[in-house]
Amino acid sequence: MSQETVIENSQTESLRKMLTEAGYSQQAIRYYIEKPYMGSIPDAELKSEMTGTCGDTMGVFVKMNNGTIADAKYEVLGCAGAVSAAMAAVDLIKGRSLEYARALNDGDIFKVLEEIPVKKHHCIQLAVKTLHKAIDEYNNGSS
16 A cells, blocks of 8 residues: 555545544535545536635536436535435435426435534535535526
């Protein structure tokens, strides 16, 4: 194992410990560390951006295929709560219809995350509102 790998593993474990002590579940921490759906989709049919009351900013990108969400990604400039909420949202909507995604609510994401600090619940709201905004703009022909 290289010295860089040892340092990286040590940093990841330190981050895991800090986030656990802050009140994040292992699932939320995994989303934050791995960031499986972070990025943009250049040819996305749906896209939108929002800034939350805390200053965190999210952009969402959704690619459709025959009425189904084929891919989705978020760009997040924010905290661990914002990143984990956005990643959980994608897990919930991939392979689903826009109607299903539009019905997504804060509680759905919280169930996937299992636990995040109470002061970070607004991050879940931001992930949901950003997604809903993209869907509404698409449905109104302004995306």
